[in-house]
Structures are given as C-alpha cells and as structure tokens.
Amino acid sequence: MRSGKSTDKTNRPVDDDDDEDAGEGPSVPPDMKPGVKVTGTRSEANIESFSLKDLRGLRKDYTRRPDESIISWLVRLxxxxGEATILDGTEVRHLGSLSHDPVIDQGMMRGTNPHSLWARVLDSVAQRYLCADDLYMQQTQWKTIEQGIQRLREMAVAEIIFSDDITSRNPDLVPCTSVMWRKLVRLGPHEYASALAIMKRDERDETVLDMAKKLRAYADAVHGPTHARIAAVETRLQKLEDKIEENHKRLRNEIKEDLLQISAAPIRGPGIQHRRSPDGERRKHNSHIENKPLTIPKDFDLHLETKSVTERDTIALHYFPEYQWLVGFTVAATVVYVVTEAYCSIMKSSQEMNISVVWCLLVLAFAVYPLLKILFSLTAHYFIAKDGGERSVCVTFGFFFFVKAMAILIVTESYLEFGLESGFSNFSESVMQFLEKQGLESQSPVSKLTFKLFLVVLCSLIGAFLTFPGLRLAQMHLDALNLATEKTTQALVHINFLSPLHMVLLWVKPITKDYIMNPPLGKYSVPLMSEDTFDTMRLWIIILLCALRLLMMRSHLQAYLNLAQKCVDQMKKETGRISTIDLQKMVARVFYYLCVIALQYTAPLVMVLHSTLLLKTLGNYSWGIYPESDTAAENNLLPSSVFSESPSFDGKTKITAVQVTMALGSLKNIFTPLLFRGLLSFLTWWIAACLFSTSLFGLFYYQYLTVS
Structure with missing residues (x-):
C-alpha cells in the first residue's frame, strides 16, 4: 500500500437554491467523495489510496455523458x-476513458507523479484544442438564467485553459471580461439583451461568481411571483405523487400475497416465467422516450427564412476579430498610400523616404497571417483525423506547385518577362561593388541556384495556402451564377472568376506585350504604345480587376449563405428521418464559417493589390497621371549634402544622421528598382496563377465530379 497523499480543495461558494439540471446546469459538488475525507472547517481534503471499487465510483461520476460537450463536461467535473482528487498515472489508467476523446484521455494518463485530476484534464484539453474558439463553438443557445450561468462558467474554464494572465484554476474566481459578457449576451434570448447589457456597462473587475449572483438576483426580481406559483403547484404535485406511490405500494403488497397463495398450490408443467413489473415497464418506456431525440422525416416540407446579417450577429463568429482587423488595417494602409503618392507627386521630393512602402509591407504581413492561422488550425485537425481527405489535398497541391514553380523558373525571359535574371545579376554586381568599397572579398552572397530554390519553396507554400481559397471561390462562383438573373451580373461574375487569368496573361510576352507594342499590320509595324506606357497599363488593369472582385464580394458571400437552403433541398431528396438537433447544426454550420469564407475571399485580393502597389513604388513605375521625375536623380542620393545646410543640428546629431543616410543610400544601391521589379512581378504573377489554378480545379470538381 502507498502512503496517503494530501491536498487542499479550493473553496467554492455553492448556492443551495441552484437547479440541478443534468443536461444543462452543473451538478452540486457532493460533500463526500470516494477516497476523500474532509476534516475541520477549512475544506482540507486528505486523499487516501484509491481501491478499485473507489476508482469505479469515480469513473461513474466523472465520465462524460453521451450528449455532453467537452466544455460542459469540464464544468461538471x-x-x-475540484482539485481534491489526487491521482497518479496508474490510477488514471484504471479510470479508463473519461472524456471519450482519445487525445484527451492519453494526455491525462501521462506522468506517473501524483497530480490532481483537474490539472491533468486541463493540460490534456489544452493540447487537444488550439484556441478557446474551438471550445466556444461547442456552446449552444441558452434560454434560462441558470443555463446562462452555465455558459458563463464554461467560458471561464476556456479562459483558464488558454489564457496566460489567469493564475486561478477556479472558474468562479475568473474575471468576467467584456468579451465574455458580449458572447453570453449573443447566445441568450433577445428579451434579456438590454438588461444584460446594462448589468455590465463599466470595466470593473468582477468575477464570474459576482456576475452569477447578479443574474440570479435579476431572475428572482423578474420571475419571483411566477416561481412562487410554480413552487405551490410543485408542492401539490408532490403530495399527489406521494398518494399515488402509497396506492402502488398497497397494490403491490396485495399482488404479492396473491402470488404467494398461488405458489403454495402444486403446479404442473415446465414452470412459470418471470414477469416484469408493470411499473418497471412503464418507467423503462418513459425513459426511452425522454432519451430519444425528436426526429422529423427528411422529405418534410421545410423552407428557411432569410434574415439580414448585422454586426452583432457576426461578433461571436469564428475568426471575426482577424477579419475585422484585416479589413480595417487594409483600408487605413490604402488611404495612407494614396495620400503619400499624392504628396510625393506634388512636392517632387527625392530626399524623403516613401512611407507607403512600409504600410504595404505591413498589409501583406497581416493578409498572410489569417490565412496561416486558418490553414495551420485546419491542418492540425486534418492530420489528427484518420480519414482526412483535406490532408491529402494540402500535400498534393503543395508538391504540385513545387514542380510548377520549378518549371516556370526555367522559362526564358522571352516568354515570361518578370525580369528575375536581370534583377539578380544587378543585385550580385551591386553587392560585389559594395564589398569592394568596404575592403572585403568581392563574392556574391548567394548563388543563382540557391536564389531560385528559395523562390521555389516560397511558391509551394503560397500555393498550398491558396488551395482552399481557390476551391471555395469555385463553389461560390457556381452558386453566384445560379443566383444572378441579369445578363450583366452574370457577365461580371464570369469576368471576376477569370480575373486571375487576365493578370497571368499580362506577363506572357508573346500574347500581350508583343501584340500591343508591335501589332502585325501587314508590311508595316506601328507600335501602339511605349514600354513604360504598357507597364503603367498593366498596373491599372490589375487594380481595376481587384476593384471588380471587391465589388462582387457581396454576391459571392450571399451565394455561400444560400448553401443552407441547398443542403435542406438535398436532404428532401433522401429517405429516412433526421433529428432536429442535426438539422439545426446543418443549417447553423453555414453561417458559423462566414468569416472564414470572407477571409479566404479577401486575403488573396489584398495580397495581389498591395504587391502591385509595392511593384509600382519600389520598381519606380509611373501611374501615367502626372509626369515622373528622373529616376536616376531619385536613386542617387547624396548623403553629404543632406545636412550640409542644417545649422540647427549639433555635431553628434549631424554625424549620426549622415551615417544613417549613408547606410540607407548603400542599401538602396544594393536593392535596386531592377531587383524589386523582378521579385514583385513574379510574386504578383504567382499569386494570381495559384488562385486561378486552384479555382479551375475546383470548378471542374464541383461541376462534374460531384454530379457524377
């Protein structure tokens, strides 16, 4: 036998008037648990060694119920x-599967040292789920105040698991933040919305327990008379049930005496089979009906009603903060870029840095981040699942774009005029000249093979990231075509789908540049425009196509939301029955992923737009609206004359400023516009090519393979 272990159980205030709802509300903590001896008045629990009988009792009390979500099970656990049940690895393994989730159960069994069961469960759940939103998505709407308190405590458990700022493991002592309260209001009935909003207006530090007391006080104030009437009715029903139970007992005794008199007489034959009590049959039948979910025929005449989506409806959606941040920051960065371009064109300043470049780079970073977060979170689920088709799609398209990028980089500049070869040569020469001036060995920092290998890896990652946005765009394109009734709208939908192809063809020299600049007109060759004009036209075409895609965003998102009615219509063609819970999940699942779809639609658009803006600025292109200054004068900064006529600077400040200016001038001589033209042209072309390739595959899949 192992020596006894001891721990202190966290004191939690318990309201004796709470409703005990096994399906929704938490169960009241029992005074005594198997293996726990409470001594004194400080709730100190001495944990003794658990026998197999005690472990079986723990397993019966702590096992997750069939229709119970993970987050509701954590609150009940x-x-x-609490923290009073201390188990080692062997005892946890004897408990078996408590959560009915293999990942969580295996995480609980790790470690041989004694730990509280609550700490083991929290650590394993943190390893199972990536963020708190994965637990929040399991929450359903609440109707009563006790159910609302249950939802609030579930949010507190999620904050304990995923928040680094919370040190307490007691859900009742977790601070109730404004974000948690808004989610609670969003999940509740509309008649409680105004009262709950007034209940927490300020930002005072209030715990979940404090807000639960406020909720119960509000319920008592509103429903007090009703509860009194209900209590009176319950009392009368209880008395009636007691009388019925007495009559049943008397009837059972009479039947038992009759059976004893019959059994005393000699009986011939094989014997009498045991008959089940009518009360037992009735109780079994009633429990079976209560546990059985409500079902309806699949061919039921069901029509969904439409409702306008408001900002309040989207607050609790998955990835709504990321989408809101991306849109807001992109609009701000675009405004800053336009203002900066207008300022530079009017002031003709060649000594100041164009700050719009920094904003465009930040926008590209924030555009890629949501896609990375979505892809990584989804990929984690794909690789955990045993039969994950999405996992194969990610890996397959990643290798496909890897091979495609290698093939594209082999094509000469006479077909695809990115300018990578000339840009890399200019970069190598600039680096060698810089090293010679510094007295170092003049050798290129990277070979051409390494440079192209880096581009190939980057291209394969971008292609893998844009796989599911392209597939989703194809499905929305087909649904938007069915939704459009006017010919003009259908034409715009087709142009929007083919816009990446138009961007790709702008860099195919034999198709666009050769025919536009030198069109074949019999014996004569009359150029329609110069090379600089063609570059300007290419930038404007990309911006106009991005504006068209932004204009068609509303129709595509509406086409996605119509998938709910499409799923219902498909269900009507099937036979059998479906539970109302599954039907609600099928309809609500479409709206729940609305922000994810919006991110998949807007993020590639933002990447193409701002890579084009970077191409114009860093590549020293022109918009064609105003006359450009001499690019040579812009590139050749004279650091020595920048502060020569600035008497306001002291000696040290002047020297430091000159050194910084010389360093920036050296970097500008290394990273020339010729290099940026090659890199950004290839990046813009590759994003459009990946998006069109995945969209084309998705169009073929949804148009032909799913139908067959």
Missing amino acids: WDAA
Whole structure:
C-alpha cells in the first residue's frame, strides 16, 4: 500500500437554491467523495489510496455523458471533483476513458507523479484544442438564467485553459471580461439583451461568481411571483405523487400475497416465467422516450427564412476579430498610400523616404497571417483525423506547385518577362561593388541556384495556402451564377472568376506585350504604345480587376449563405428521418464559417493589390497621371549634402544622421528598382496563377465530379 497523499480543495461558494439540471446546469459538488475525507472547517481534503471499487465510483461520476460537450463536461467535473482528487498515472489508467476523446484521455494518463485530476484534464484539453474558439463553438443557445450561468462558467474554464494572465484554476474566481459578457449576451434570448447589457456597462473587475449572483438576483426580481406559483403547484404535485406511490405500494403488497397463495398450490408443467413489473415497464418506456431525440422525416416540407446579417450577429463568429482587423488595417494602409503618392507627386521630393512602402509591407504581413492561422488550425485537425481527405489535398497541391514553380523558373525571359535574371545579376554586381568599397572579398552572397530554390519553396507554400481559397471561390462562383438573373451580373461574375487569368496573361510576352507594342499590320509595324506606357497599363488593369472582385464580394458571400437552403433541398431528396438537433447544426454550420469564407475571399485580393502597389513604388513605375521625375536623380542620393545646410543640428546629431543616410543610400544601391521589379512581378504573377489554378480545379470538381 502507498502512503496517503494530501491536498487542499479550493473553496467554492455553492448556492443551495441552484437547479440541478443534468443536461444543462452543473451538478452540486457532493460533500463526500470516494477516497476523500474532509476534516475541520477549512475544506482540507486528505486523499487516501484509491481501491478499485473507489476508482469505479469515480469513473461513474466523472465520465462524460453521451450528449455532453467537452466544455460542459469540464464544468461538471470541476463541480464534482475540484482539485481534491489526487491521482497518479496508474490510477488514471484504471479510470479508463473519461472524456471519450482519445487525445484527451492519453494526455491525462501521462506522468506517473501524483497530480490532481483537474490539472491533468486541463493540460490534456489544452493540447487537444488550439484556441478557446474551438471550445466556444461547442456552446449552444441558452434560454434560462441558470443555463446562462452555465455558459458563463464554461467560458471561464476556456479562459483558464488558454489564457496566460489567469493564475486561478477556479472558474468562479475568473474575471468576467467584456468579451465574455458580449458572447453570453449573443447566445441568450433577445428579451434579456438590454438588461444584460446594462448589468455590465463599466470595466470593473468582477468575477464570474459576482456576475452569477447578479443574474440570479435579476431572475428572482423578474420571475419571483411566477416561481412562487410554480413552487405551490410543485408542492401539490408532490403530495399527489406521494398518494399515488402509497396506492402502488398497497397494490403491490396485495399482488404479492396473491402470488404467494398461488405458489403454495402444486403446479404442473415446465414452470412459470418471470414477469416484469408493470411499473418497471412503464418507467423503462418513459425513459426511452425522454432519451430519444425528436426526429422529423427528411422529405418534410421545410423552407428557411432569410434574415439580414448585422454586426452583432457576426461578433461571436469564428475568426471575426482577424477579419475585422484585416479589413480595417487594409483600408487605413490604402488611404495612407494614396495620400503619400499624392504628396510625393506634388512636392517632387527625392530626399524623403516613401512611407507607403512600409504600410504595404505591413498589409501583406497581416493578409498572410489569417490565412496561416486558418490553414495551420485546419491542418492540425486534418492530420489528427484518420480519414482526412483535406490532408491529402494540402500535400498534393503543395508538391504540385513545387514542380510548377520549378518549371516556370526555367522559362526564358522571352516568354515570361518578370525580369528575375536581370534583377539578380544587378543585385550580385551591386553587392560585389559594395564589398569592394568596404575592403572585403568581392563574392556574391548567394548563388543563382540557391536564389531560385528559395523562390521555389516560397511558391509551394503560397500555393498550398491558396488551395482552399481557390476551391471555395469555385463553389461560390457556381452558386453566384445560379443566383444572378441579369445578363450583366452574370457577365461580371464570369469576368471576376477569370480575373486571375487576365493578370497571368499580362506577363506572357508573346500574347500581350508583343501584340500591343508591335501589332502585325501587314508590311508595316506601328507600335501602339511605349514600354513604360504598357507597364503603367498593366498596373491599372490589375487594380481595376481587384476593384471588380471587391465589388462582387457581396454576391459571392450571399451565394455561400444560400448553401443552407441547398443542403435542406438535398436532404428532401433522401429517405429516412433526421433529428432536429442535426438539422439545426446543418443549417447553423453555414453561417458559423462566414468569416472564414470572407477571409479566404479577401486575403488573396489584398495580397495581389498591395504587391502591385509595392511593384509600382519600389520598381519606380509611373501611374501615367502626372509626369515622373528622373529616376536616376531619385536613386542617387547624396548623403553629404543632406545636412550640409542644417545649422540647427549639433555635431553628434549631424554625424549620426549622415551615417544613417549613408547606410540607407548603400542599401538602396544594393536593392535596386531592377531587383524589386523582378521579385514583385513574379510574386504578383504567382499569386494570381495559384488562385486561378486552384479555382479551375475546383470548378471542374464541383461541376462534374460531384454530379457524377
């Protein structure tokens, strides 16, 4: 036998008037648990060694129920066990599967040292889910105040698991933030919305327990008379049930006496089979009906009603903060870019840095981040699942774009005029000249093979990231075509889908540049425009196509939301029955992923737009609206004359400023516009090519393969 272990159980205030709802509300913590001896008045629990019988009792009390979500089970586990149940690895393995989730159960069994069961469960759940939103998505709407308190405590458990600022493991002592309260209001009935909003207006530090007391006080104030009437009715029903139970007992006794008199007489034959009590049959039948979910025929005449989506409806959606941040920051950065371009064109300043470049780079970073977060979170689920088709799609398209990028980089400049070869040569020469001036060995920092290998890896990652946005765009394109009734709208939908192809063809020299600049007109060759004019036209075409895609965003998102009615219509063609819970999940799942779809639609658009803006600025292109200054004068900064006529600077400040200016001038001589033209042209072309390739594959899949 192992020596006894001891721990202190966290004191949690318990309201004796709470409703005990096994399906929704938490169960009241029992005074005594198997293996726990409470001594004194400080709730100190001495944990003794658990026998197999005790472990079986723990397993019966702590096992997750069939229709119970993970987050609801965690709240019930805290109320039932708290931090007083200390188990080692062997005892946890004897408990078996408590959560019915293999990942969580295996995480609980790690470690041989004694730890509280609550700490083991929290650590394993943190490893199972990536963020708190994955637990929030399991929450359903609440109707009563007790159910609302349950949802609030579930949010507190999620904050304990995923927040680094919370040190307490008691859900009742977790601070109730404004974000948690807004989610609670969003999940509640509309008649409670105004009262709950007034209940927490300020930013005072209030715990979940404090807000639960406020909710119960509000419920008592509103529903007090009703509860009194209900209590009176319940009392009368209880008395009636007691009388019925007495009559049943008397009837059972009479039947038992009759059976004893019959059994005393000699009986011939094989014997009498045991008959089940009518009360037992009735109780079994009633429990079976209560546990069985409500179902309806699949061919039921069901029509969904439409409702306008407001900002309040989207607050609790998955990835809504990321989408809101991306849109807001992109609009701000675009405005800053336009103002900066107008300032530079009017002031003709060649000594100041164009700050719009920094904003465009930040926009590209924030555009890629949501896609990375979505892809990584989804990929984690794909690789955990045993039969994950999405995992194969990610890996397949990643290798496909890897091979495609290698093939594209082999094509000469006479077909695809990116300018990578000339840009890399100019970069190598600039680096060698810089090293010679510094007295170092003049050798290129990177070979051409390494440079192209880096581009190939980057291209394969971008292609993998744009796989599911392209597939989703193809499905929305088909649904938007069915939704459009006018010929003009259908034409715009087709042009929007083919816009990446138009961008790709702008860099194919034999198709666009050769025919536009030198069109074949019999014996004569009359150029329609100069090379600089063609570059300007290419920039404007990309911006106009991005504006068209932004204009068609509303129709595509509406086409996605119509998938709910499409799923219902498909269900009507099937036979059998479906539970109302599954039907609600099928319809709500479409709206829940609205922000994810919006991110997949807007993020590639933002990447193409701002890579084009970077191409114009860093590549020293022109918009064609105003006359450009001499690019040579812009590139050749004279650091020595920048502060020569600035008497306001002291000696040290002047020397430091001159050194910084010389360093920036050296970097500008290394990273020339010729290099940026090659890199950004290839990046813009590759994003459009990947988006069109995945969209074309998705169009073929949804148009032909799913139908067959």
